[in-house]
Amino acid sequence: MTQFDQFGLDTRVVQAITNMGFTEPTPIQQQTIELVKDGEDVIGQAQTGTGKTGAFGIPMVDRIDASQPVLQGLVLAPTRELANQVEQSIRQFGREKGVRTVVVYGGEDFGKQIRALKAKPHVIVATPGRLMDHMRRGTVRLQTIETVVLDEADEMLNMGFIEDIETILAETPQDTRQTLLFSATMPRRMESLASKFMKNPKRIAVKAKEVTMENIAQQYVEVHEREKFDVFCRLLDLETPELSIVFGRTKRRVDELSEALIKRGYRAEGLHGDLNQAKRNSVLRKFKSGLIDILVATDVAARGLDISGVTHVFNFDLPQDPESYVHRIGRTGRAGRSGIAITLSTKPERDHVKLIEKVSKKRMTARPKPTYDEALAGQKQLVLNQLRELTTEGDQDHYRVEAKEILQETDAVTALSAALKLLTKEPNETPVALTSEAPLRSKKRHDGRGGNGGNGGNRRRDGRSKDRRNAFNQKRSRSDQPKGGQKRQWAKRSS
Numbered sequence: 094m095t096q097f098d099q100f101g102l103d104t105r106v107v108q109a110i111t112n113m114g115f116t117e118p119t120p121i122q123q124q125t126i127e128l129v130k131d132g133e134d135v136i137g138q139a140q141t142g143t144g145k146t147g148a149f150g151i152p153m154v155d156r157i158d159a160s161q162p163v164l165q166g167l168v169l170a171p172t173r174e175l176a177n178q179v180e181q182s183i184r185q186f187g188r189e190k191g192v193r194t195v196v197v198y199g200g201e202d203f204g205k206q207i208r209a210l211k212a213k214p215h216v217i218v219a220t221p222g223r224l225m226d227h228m229r230r231g232t233v234r235l236q237t238i239e240t241v242v243l244d245e246a247d248e249m250l251n252m253g254f255i256e257d258i259e260t261i262l263a264e265t266p267q268d269t270r271q272t273l274l275f276s277a278t279m280p281r282r283m284e285s286l287a288s289k290f291m292k293n294p295k296r297i298a299v300k301a302k303e304v305t306m307e308n309i310a311q312q313y314v315e316v317h318e319r320e321k322f323d324v325f326c327r328l329l330d331l332e333t334p335e336l337s338i339v340f341g342r343t344k345r346r347v348d349e350l351s352e353a354l355i356k357r358g359y360r361a362e363g364l365h366g367d368l369n370q371a372k373r374n375s376v377l378r379k380f381k382s383g384l385i386d387i388l389v390a391t392d393v394a395a396r397g398l399d400i401s402g403v404t405h406v407f408n409f410d411l412p413q414d415p416e417s418y419v420h421r422i423g424r425t426g427r428a429g430r431s432g433i434a435i436t437l438s439t440k441p442e443r444d445h446v447k448l449i450e451k452v453s454k455k456r457m458t459a460r461p462k463p464t465y466d467e468a469l470a471g472q473k474q475l476v477l478n479q480l481r482e483l484t485t486e487g488d489q490d491h492y493r494v495e496a497k498e499i500l501q502e503t504d505a506v507t508a509l510s511a512a513l514k515l516l517t518k519e520p521n522e523t524p525v526a527l528t529s530e531a532p533l534r535s536k537k538r539h540d541g542r543g544g545n546g547g548n549g550g551n552r553r554r555d556g557r558s559k560d561r562r563n564a565f566n567q568k569r570s571r572s573d574q575p576k577g578g579q580k581r582q583w584a585k586r587s588s
């Protein structure tokens with residue numbers, strides 16, 4: 094018996110969910126599963142990391158007739174990485190039932206995708222652009238689609254995918270199609286999309302005091318542009334994140350930041366839209382497996398990505414629009430876990446910070462710049478924790494002879510201090526140069542869209558801003574960080 098039994102789902106779907114370790118539905122799942130299962134159009138809004146994928150994916154899979162080799166479900170997602178992740182989830186929900194899924198997105202071989210599409214999947218998960226390509230080539234037909242989901246619906250509008258989406262929806266059965274819209278943010282402009290494409294949609298918003306999750310500590314540090322990188326490195330040293338995602342404003346910024354971090358001995362790599370897909374996949378794989386522990390990214394990683402072990406999100410640069418802030422910091426604090434979001438901002442950006450706070454309905458806590466000593470203390474603590482763990486649980490037999498030798502030469506405190514010094518990654522002051530970013534200034538706005546620098550409502554990913562070349566040098570090692578433990582349970586929240 095699980096709490097998922099209450100919805101009257103196919104027992105094979107319940108089995109699959111149970112296999113995934115889900116025991117009780119999250120609040121958004123509680124509210125949408127039956128509606129979607131009954132064929133209603135639904136607009137679902139709930140905070141980041143609260144199981145929206147299941148909220149549409151579980152009932153969608155339940156509705157699929159897996160005995161027919163016919164395409165029945167379509168999920169659109171704004172980025173390739175997210176499309177991949179959503180397809181994996183849907184595949185898991187549908188595994189016991191024999192639901193076949195295919196993912197199609199740009200930057201990958203058409204041939205492979207065409208072969209997969211020919212194998213008669215029940216569900217396609219796609220990015221709009223590549224799906225359109227397949228439609229034009231006649232390698233996909235949408236006439237049998239019963240359910241369409243727009244995941245991160247508002248973001249697909251932001252990215253200028255509206256025409257693509259209209260074209261795609263026009264190919265699906267107009268009268269019988271079920272349409273579902275999901276996101277953590279539903280700006281008012283979503284209404285026109287809803288009224289155009291949905292039939293009597295049920296609006297489900299999981300009521301919460303704040304748009305962001307209360308289990309994410311939100312802090313900001315005011316810095317000068319020229320000291321940003323040093324302050325950031327000190328924060329990293331002090332905070333010792335398990336995995337962290339660092340957002341930079343532009344692709345160039347992300348490249349420069351990841352190079353600078355590597356120079357100072359951190360295990361970091363960049364992710365943005367100018368990298369080829371093989372590279373994008375490999376960076377994400379490395380991050381998930383802990384081969385690197387800092388992912389530096391543009392907003393291409395802001396939406397939907399669900400990576401366990403992300404304890405920290407850093408906004409190295411403020412996001413262009415407040416919704417983006419909500420999604421960026423939502424890469425941590427998922428599935429009931431806690432997380433920390435630290436935003437760096439400069440004095441001229443104060444208004445922009447205020448605007449973010451207004452939209453997210455949450456004040457960030459001001460935090461002073463960490464000192465060198467605090468950064469060092471963070472790294473020392475890390476080593477001390479490991480050392481204490483190893484002294485109680487570890488096997489040191491191979492080192493005892495040498496330890497005794499050393500203790501004949503010097504006293505225990507001196508020997509241990511030297512060992513600690515050796516193990517501690519002292520703050521690295523290797524000089525690096527980052528091109529300065531102009532401050533992000535905020536125009537007064539009411540529609541949930543960004544201040545300056547945006548391309549109106551038609552922002553494609555990774556638009557470059559007009560940076561002023563103004564390199565700066567600073568001083569400042571450290572490297573590998575062990576993984577700390579983190580709770581992996583759906584913890585109940587008061588919302």
Ligand SMILES: Nc1ncnc2c1ncn2[C@@H]1O[C@H](COP(=O)(O)OP(=O)(O)OP(=O)(O)O)[C@@H](O)[C@H]1O
Pocket residue numbers: 114115116117118119122139140141142143144145146147276277396397398399423424427428582583
């Ligand atoms: N009922 C459940 N019980 C336990 N864990 C769950 C449950 N539903 C979802 N999860 C887990 O919660 C995490 C977040 O889910 P998901 O990615 O669907 O969130 P989301 O609401 O779509 O977030 P975002 O707004 O960032 O896209 C995932 O790791 C998922 O496996």
Ligand SMILES: [Mg+2]
Pocket residue numbers: 145146244397
């Ligand atoms: Mg999601």
